[in-house]
Amino acid sequence: MRLRGVSKVYPGAGSADEVTAVDGADLEILEGETLALVGESGCGKSSLLRLLNRMEEPTAGDLYFGDAELSTFEPTALRRRIGYVQQTGGLLPHWTVKRNVGLVPELLGWPKERRLKRAEELLRLVGLPAATYAARYPRELSGGERQRVAVARALAADPPLVLLDEPFGALDAITRADVQQTFMRLRASREQTAVIVTHDLDEAFLLADRIAVMRRGRLLQTARPQDLIDRPADPYVGELLDRAAN
């Protein structure tokens, strides 16, 4: 996926001024990589991520998925091919765990048998044995378990691209480390491309092949972790690294 000069401006509501959330972003997401999007809260990470699955439309610039312009894809069909995990999980509270995990396959019209098998397999992969968890409702899960289910749901239909918006941000440190380990195990066995938003640089270093640093809507630098440390392109990047080191 490629972005060229992409901007997103939210119109001001009422007396509020308009907000430029993404400002002329150029970015190439390489096939199979894990790209981390870091920056402080409000810098436009989520907005950028949501441009990728057409949850938002760009105000300016071009996006390409493969060779085709993103805007030529029908949004719902596109989204079914892109996994998505949001910060709060966004599980459907009135659906059981297995139905939540099988959501995209259900939308794609998979037969029930196959859906269930797939859900069980994924639940096992994220460390939640189906026998215990499949029939539960989201409110019967802990925060960490919920995020595991959300990750399993995003991967259920084997999408070529997965978007994760601060998936572990709301978890306590110990649980987070645990879920991060699971996520890494999952990533290791797959060819999927992933974009993960985080405000936690340590997490970015742990999980990502490349890191894109954002500030006030602008992409300051996109590079491998080591290059970021060796050759920060902007004083802010250095500052950020110093802060993370402490």
Added chain:
Amino acid sequence: MTKPALLLLGLALAVPLPAPAQEGEPGAQSPGGTIVVGSKNFAENRLLGEVFAQLIEAHTGLEVERRLGLAGTEFCFEALRTGSIDLYPEYTGTGLVTLLGEEPTASKFDALATVRAEFLRRFDLHWLAPVGFENSYELAIRADLARSGERELRTISDLVPVAPTLRAGFGYEFVERGDGLPGLADTYGLSFANVQSILQAPKYQAAAAGAVDVIDAYTTDGRLLVYDLLVLEDDFGFFPPYEAAPLVRGDTLERHPEVGAVLGLLGQAIDEDRMRALNLRLQEEHEPIEVVAHDLLRELELLPGDVEMVAPERQPRDSGLAAYMWSRRRELSTYTAEHIGLSAAALALGILFAVPLALLLDRLRTATSEAMIRIIGMSQTLPSLALFGFLIPVLGVGVVPSVVALWIYSIFPILRSSCTGLREADPDAASAATALGMTEGQVLRRVRLPLAVPTIMAGVRTAGVITVGTATIAAFIGAGGLGQPIIAGVQLVNIQQILSGAIPAALLALAADAVLGALGKWLRPRGVGP
């Protein structure tokens, strides 16, 4: 069957519930021979309505449907004009002054001649032969005040100098009408220390308790016989004489000329003394209206020998409430069934209207939706009588306008809770579902609507309790229900009668709350809520 399907089935079944009560409803349209008799909501007028009804039943093959106790002159007249009743007892003076808007006249012959000609010309309505008595307003003063020390009051003129020290309790219509207080005050130069508007019946008790000094009364009011009141002579002849007579639609007489002939039997049959005695039986003895009407027709020898009345059990005067309610169980169960039918129909229609409307407003999601909700919210504050005022010219009286009125009251709580429910039901889940590829319709059907169910049902529950509580207003326009004994009881100051309607109505409201609460629980999706 799924829960939503079951629910829809239930709603569909609820709507036609009150249909039986509706049979032959607009009398003007039932060729099979149904006559709908109306009356106003005070004892004498109800009694005359019942007398008309029994007389027609006894002498013709026609079915009679009763819409007695309609809330006031305007409602009766509109119902008659629009054909939802065929006839009701009216007074010539009221016809002249209130309905035609003409000056009062001192001659009862002039009054009758004018209303006959004008009603025929303007509305095709016929004044049949007056039943005999004249009824007029009177002023009555507490006897102890009329004769105290030097003072002895006999006429309204005598009252004028002392009036500024006296408190008046007058009926609502009397205070407003040109042929009531305003004209009277002009004619005599009369002004009181203060004037309170009180219902007809409690006025007498207020006077007896010393809370007011002067009241207005009808000539034929039976209570003038028992309360310690002195009727003041209208020495200037201000109050016009009102003769009671059946007022009938022209097309009814055309289709059923026998109705005119039969009601003619009552011509000049009831004089003031007799009417006062009959009123007393209703007002003070609390006898059932059917019995008093039947007795009257017997005395007048207007019933064929074979007409036996299915008499309601007579009630010893001072027995308890339970015994009273037991003796009226047949009527009360009818009222209760009507009450449930009206409420269920209105609530079902409310749901069928408000929930789809909420979905529509949710789709529009603009400032207009907010404005629309607010406008519908204002319907909630419309007083029921005002609402009926709008509905009667269009829908007449009876079941249909009652259900419509209750339906209007039920919309807002359901609409508001549905909009809130749709807007606030787990926005995270809805946005995640969209981001994973659900269409807008799928998000609505599979996520937002199910998650909004608890909130929607809370609104339905509120609406249900409101509807059951408000359904008593149906009695104002002749649709029955538990408001029937309450309103009649208020007019007759019959506490037992009031309670016989009020207690079941309160129990029904509690039951509605419980049933709808349980329904909400049953419909709530698993995994949501407490």
